[in-house]
Amino acid sequence: MAATLMEFIGRMGLVDLTWGQVVMWVIGLVLVYLGIFKKVEPLLLVPIGFSIFVVNFPRADLMAPGHLFDLFYSFGIKTELIPPLIFLGLGAMTDFGPVIANPKTLLLGAAAQVGVYIAFFGALLLGFTIPEAASIGIIGGADGPTTIYLTSNLAPHLLGVTAIAAYSYMALVPIIQPPIMKALTTKKERAMVMRQLRPVSKIEKIIFPLFTCIVIILILPEAAPLLAMFMLGNLFMECGVVDRLAETARTALMDIVTIFLGIGVGGTMSAETFLRPQSIFVFLLGILAFAACTATGVLIAKLMNVFSKEKVNPLIGAAGVSAVPMAARVAHRVGAEANPQTYLLMHAMGPNVAGVIGTLCAAASFLALLK
């Protein structure tokens, strides 16, 4: 009996518990706390944080090959299935009207991607390899699914940390962006009132996703998985005859894949893979990427004003990072602080949704050149 008892005790996870695993519990529970009590991206941080917490129990083996959490990771993320499904839902929520009414804002979506490449070089300087640097740089685009998609292709060992950095910084848009926007603009520029956008017809909104697929996939075929699903979701919403599909894509399906994504991403964060100086560098570079994207968006909007007859409020350039619609709301709020007559929300939605396409193109370019 004593031998059986000793064997039972020896099989307890408690015997193999390491300090690293306890630290990972703390990290996981901090993310859960931020999600629940501070409302920081709760839909993502709660499942990711909980997943980090439970995969770091000794002998639970949730991420062992073929085990439960590994199935979410292997079938959802490794196979590249979940990020495109999230894009389907995003498409069914996105109104491209502001981009169609003012296509110039597509260039602002591209402008904000300059920061991705600044952070890319920053990562190289810190000793990361080129594929790792690409996965870190893309955090600046502030697009969670794109970051996960690119990282799972180029640097899967960084998946957890880049995903958490991307989602954390997306939630911190209202804190990170305003000081940069104010530092790079004068009060007069921030107070600029923009002309109201023209109304966009339904047929234009239906043609847009089709046209976008033709233009982008012909040039960048690597963008096809994410872009095709994004535009399909948008077509569901705009065509008006498949409301049930649009509704499912943006609600039930989105919720289901978000759960799987959170579990899969959190599951990759074991103590051995996460507790390394590299992880701290990724967080630091992530914020550099994000700040650089904000700054380049504002600066290129100002540059566009030099050459353009119809001026834009440079604050909307900062919305070129893809955190939709938070970045647009921040641009609107900063503009309204300078001049209560300035109503930038719809104008900023243009670069904001263009930023999603821009980040997607930046990721596809990395894939084309590095995979």
Next chain:
Amino acid sequence: MWEEALTVAGIGLVNVFLVLAILALAVYGVGFCLRLVQREK
């Protein structure tokens, strides 16, 4: 490594601007044509 990195960044950045600029022109063009057709009607 730096040469490869510069190539990746250079091509990538040009690609992003090129793709979105072409898309912007296409959206302008389609919008213009559609409004023209509607005016004709």
